[in-house]
Amino acid sequence: MRNITMGLWLVLAGVALQLGSLTTDYFSYQGEPQSAWMGLPTTAELILFCAVVAAVAVGLAATRRSPLTGTGTGLLAATAGAIAALQLSYRMIAPPFGGEVPDHATILGDSCLFWCLPSQAEPAQILSGAWVALAGCLSVVLGGLLHSQSRAAKQSNAVSWVAPVQTGLTPWLSLAALGAVGQLVFGFTFFSFFRTIGRSGTETTWSGWLPMPHTASWIFATTIVILLLVRAASRGRAPLEPFALGGLIAGLAAIASVRIWFRILSPPFGPTSQVEITPGAYLSLMAALLCLVAAIVHAVRFRNLRPGDAIRT
Numbered sequence: 001m002r003n004i005t006m007g008l009w010l011v012l013a014g015v016a017l018q019l020g021s022l023t024t025d026y027f028s029y030q031g032e033p034q035s036a037w038m039g040l041p042t043t044a045e046l047i048l049f050c051a052v053v054a055a056v057a058v059g060l061a062a063t064r065r066s067p068l069t070g071t072g073t074g075l076l077a078a079t080a081g082a083i084a085a086l087q088l089s090y091r092m093i094a095p096p097f098g099g100e101v102p103d104h105a106t107i108l109g110d111s112c113l114f115w116c117l118p119s120q121a122e123p124a125q126i127l128s129g130a131w132v133a134l135a136g137c138l139s140v141v142l143g144g145l146l147h148s149q150s151r152a153a154k155q156s157n158a159v160s161w162v163a164p165v166q167t168g169l170t171p172w173l174s175l176a177a178l179g180a181v182g183q184l185v186f187g188f189t190f191f192s193f194f195r196t197i198g199r200s201g202t203e204t205t206w207s208g209w210l211p212m213p214h215t216a217s218w219i220f221a222t223t224i225v226i227l228l229l230v231r232a233a234s235r236g237r238a239p240l241e242p243f244a245l246g247g248l249i250a251g252l253a254a255i256a257s258v259r260i261w262f263r264i265l266s267p268p269f270g271p272t273s274q275v276e277i278t279p280g281a282y283l284s285l286m287a288a289l290l291c292l293v294a295a296i297v298h299a300v301r302f303r304n305l306r307p308g309d310a311i312r313t
Helices: 006-021 041-063 070-093 128-148 171-188 213-234 242-265 279-301
Strands: 025-029 032-035 194-197 203-206 274-277
Touching (some): 006 041, 171 279, 213 242
């Protein structure tokens, strides 16, 4: 506890507010309360991500195990809080309700379901949960900045997270990175995941981004983490030894594969729509499985590697 500065206590208070707000309603639209997860799913996940990053930063600073300096740790928490605060603030002035769904719904659009000017937004009442979340985000920002300028932070050095055994960039890690990118691109950008035909005969094609926000957020986060891990390995700075590194990537890819497969079997549309699964969905699943298999092979192939051993791919 002696390593936790006043700024870090303020960060922890903000994390508590953020997590607490995610159990409440953020808006009331047309008389119906909208919870954080149903009304603002992507924003809610960003707030959760901010809370996790901030809490981990505090934990690493308290145990003096942070790979960043004390100043860097504070700035990391502040940056995460600022991103969440900006997104939440935007959604408070431009709620994502009542927008028109385009014929091909991808990650971009001109309605408030995507991004729009506040003047184009449907009126919605902001409830206390949104204000609590915003207060939490701002508390994380302020606490992170205060810690970054504290004497304790300036005296705190970074701790190396480089594993003693490194493989460099192997073909299997390259394939894992390729699969990670493919699962995102094919399923959640401009390719179609679903095709729906409404009662009126209107046909709409969808990427997974809009109808599956929770799965989309997981795929996006998984892709970023895997690419960062592969990049670190390619520079000889992987934080985990080969078996653990492959296992971590395989675990992330396995969850992604299950989520994609579940949505292929159970599309997130009501009974009023006829739903078809398009090739983009299967390509996304195949890419996730490629990442999974490549990571497993990497883990098994180099499980007994020791410092100084020659690497044979």
